[in-house]
Amino acid sequence: MIKNDSTPRVALKKTTPEVSGAMGALHGAAVSAARDAKVEPELLELIRIRASQINGCAFCLDMHTKDARAQGESEQRVHALNAWQETPFFTERERAALALTEAVTLVHDGRVPDEVYARAAEVFDEAQLAAVIWAATVINAYNRIAIATRMVPGAYQPAPRES
Template sequence: MATIAATHNLAADAYRAMLGVEKYLAQCSIEPAIRELVKLHVSQINGCAYCIDMHWKDARAGDETEQRLYSLPAWRETPYYSQRERTALLVAEELTKVAHHPLPAEVLEQAKAEFSDQELLDLAWVVAAINAWNRVNIAVSMEPGGYQPARQALSA
């Protein structure tokens, strides 16, 4: 199994570039709680065990509830998510399953009702970044379980 140290030593410049994207996303217009829900859900869609483990732990460190996390794959059928969160999850699904070119009109209309142009662009970057991390971590067989988050508040 690969380790984080081994993978970013092999492609240090690419890893640093991705960390630059993450630095931007950490201060972007999408609130931290939604960013973590999106990262976790996209990782579930892509089957990236390492990223599922990481973003579940990060969400819990940010005071996300277990109920909302274990219900995430069935977010449409539960009352636990706000309209803004539901829209972010819908956009994340559509952008992850890229067979739809462009976003379906009804999804784009819903997204524009919930997110400003800047927020929608930032949300697209959140989705693009986690999709990239998923693919790299799957490619190098990152082993889940060892990641430990820094305690953080997601309400910021």
Template sequence: MSHVNIGKIYSAPYKAMLEFNDQAVAAGVDAGLSPLLVELVKVRASQINGCAFCLRMHSADAVKAGETADRLAVVAAWWESQYFSPEEQAALQIAERVTMIGDHGRLADRGVEVESVLTEKQIAAVTWLAVVINSWNRIAISSHYPVHP
């Protein structure tokens, strides 16, 4: 694969992505999602997609929002821990469903009844956030964004 930074070659779609991101974040705020929950959704999707650039960025943003090293260490196996609230579990399950949308038959049932934990507005907002971070993951990975220590 080439190392073309697609956002630099065509800036208009990149600018549209920034606006899309802002709208999804605004939906999260409107739905009452905590900044920490928003970052957990971004971290989990980025883990699944293998996006080092977004993982580094959103892990740091999660820490700024109050996240701990312990919770970040286990977010990849959130369903096996007792670290996450029911709301966070529901959001992480949505993030996984959206990120692995083509794997319905293989996606593990995590045992979270999303509709009994989150409101419709919260479900919609988390879904938009997952769609956005999946898009950013694809932009960063396709463009080979550098990730240096």
């Protein structure tokens, strides 16, 4: 059993600012690609939350559930996201993105199955599909950073919504 130790470890931004900056630039590029492809910011948050649930990343779950709620996401959908396949709360587009996110996150369990990819390709155009894959990839990287360095959840507050 892993001991619940919330003592932070190496401060990556301080120790390797150039690598942290590159990661931030990758995130920014992925967000821009999603915006250009007209992938909804709310869908990106669902992707981030679902991958973070699978990976057990408390820091990212804290951040992205707060961001989702700040964007108007319902408590019901946030709470049910872990069981999205069992609920009627998500659209076919969201279901395809969530299935693809799970496959990317759990790639060690059998790659990304053709049927999962094909389902996503049916509801997303090529630019949108690329944006969903990048969103899943970037949050998985951030999950690993937050978990490895024991980033402490709780203090994050979303930026105020623009009127």
